[in-house]
Amino acid sequence: MEAKIIDGKDLSNRLREDIKSRVEKLKQNGIIPGLAVILVGNDPASAVYVRNKERACNGVGIYSRVIKLDENTSQEALLEYIYRLNVDETIHGILVQLPLPPQIDPNAVINAIDPAKDVDGFHPVNMGRLVIGEECFEPCTPKGIIRLIQETGQPIAGKHAVVIGRSNIVGKPVALMLLRHNATVTLCHSKTANLREIARQADILVVAVGRPNLVDSSFIKQGAIVIDVGINRVDDKLVGDVNFQDACHVAGWITPVPGGVGPMTITMLLENTVLAAERKWVG
Numbered sequence: 001m002e003a004k005i006i007d008g009k010d011l012s013n014r015l016r017e018d019i020k021s022r023v024e025k026l027k028q029n030g031i032i033p034g035l036a037v038i039l040v041g042n043d044p045a046s047a048v049y050v051r052n053k054e055r056a057c058n059g060v061g062i063y064s065r066v067i068k069l070d071e072n073t074s075q076e077a078l079l080e081y082i083y084r085l086n087v088d089e090t091i092h093g094i095l096v097q098l099p100l101p102p103q104i105d106p107n108a109v110i111n112a113i114d115p116a117k118d119v120d121g122f123h124p125v126n127m128g129r130l131v132i133g134e135e136c137f138e139p140c141t142p143k144g145i146i147r148l149i150q151e152t153g154q155p156i157a158g159k160h161a162v163v164i165g166r167s168n169i170v171g172k173p174v175a176l177m178l179l180r181h182n183a184t185v186t187l188c189h190s191k192t193a194n195l196r197e198i199a200r201q202a203d204i205l206v207v208a209v210g211r212p213n214l215v216d217s218s219f220i221k222q223g224a225i226v227i228d229v230g231i232n233r234v235d236d237k238l239v240g241d242v243n244f245q246d247a248c249h250v251a252g253w254i255t256p257v258p259g260g261v262g263p264m265t266i267t268m269l270l271e272n273t274v275l276a277a278e279r280k281w282v283g
């Protein structure tokens with residue numbers, strides 16, 4: 001058996017067409033959706049991501065403002081930028097690229113963003129709303145993962161979903177979102193005993209750890225949906241957390257790296273920015 005590939009790039013391109021027409025509609029009503037991205041320091045990977053986000057905005061007609069700040073920027077100075085963007089009528093979404101340099105507390109920064117402009121969905125208000133099932137900004141990577149699973153045409157309700165990784169930006173929120181879709185969810189982490197045996201029970205396996213080749217075919221149930229969230233650079237090549245070649249023999253569906261979750265993360269950022277502009281318009 002060979003797994004079907006869930007093509008995140010192709011799905012992204014289709015979704016971006018729809019986002020483009022929503023942007024057009026906003027513009028007909030005098031609103032240009034705007035995203036501000038703040039980049040602190042010179043991390044080369046972050047610079048690439050920010051450039052990709054800027055390019056993606058341009059592709060769908062979203063106004064993007066990239067604010068590049070020096071590596072030594074103080075927390076106070078960064079908060080000042082955020083307060084100004086919070087009250088800037090031309091900006092509907094604010095994203096502060098993570099990780100931040102050590103002198104800046106990421107939680108203090110996330111807390112300073114107006115929850116109505118928090119298109120990353122990282123603010124405690126949005127996180128709390130996600131927990132209780134109220135309308136919120138869903139974090140981009142988990143939101144993209146749900147869309148990729150739905151792309152298989154398989155229902156989520158009643159399935160056993162196993163998530164490996166408990167980060168605030170992927171593992172925890174994606175577990176909550178799968179629960180909201182009525183999956184039975186097991187959330188595994190670095191201290192989980194018998195990880196392989198638990199993973200092997202999954203109808204839907206989401207791997208978000210950041211360790212190349214953590215998961216191979218021995219972790220996968222025949223026919224399972226496997227979502228690889230890992231972005232690891234190995235010998236200048238981009239690989240996920242799943243040994244793709246090996247996993248393909250057992251999985252029913254699998255996302256590739258690159259071309260799986262990554263492009264969907266950016267597409268969901270575009271969608272959240274449009275949502276922020278639309279909500280402001282109706283609300």
Ligand SMILES: Nc1nc(=O)c2c([nH]1)NC[C@@H]1CN(c3ccc(C(=O)N[C@@H](CCC(=O)O)C(=O)O)cc3)C=[N+]21
Nearest residue numbers: 049095096097098099120231258259260262263265266
């Ligand atoms: N405030 C904040 N929000 C984020 O959403 C955020 C962040 N900080 N910090 C870093 C991570 C990482 N991230 C990625 C987005 C797209 C790809 C992506 O498009 N990947 C391509 C390959 C890109 C490449 O070649 O490097 C792919 O998988 O096909 C990857 C990673 C967003 N992040």
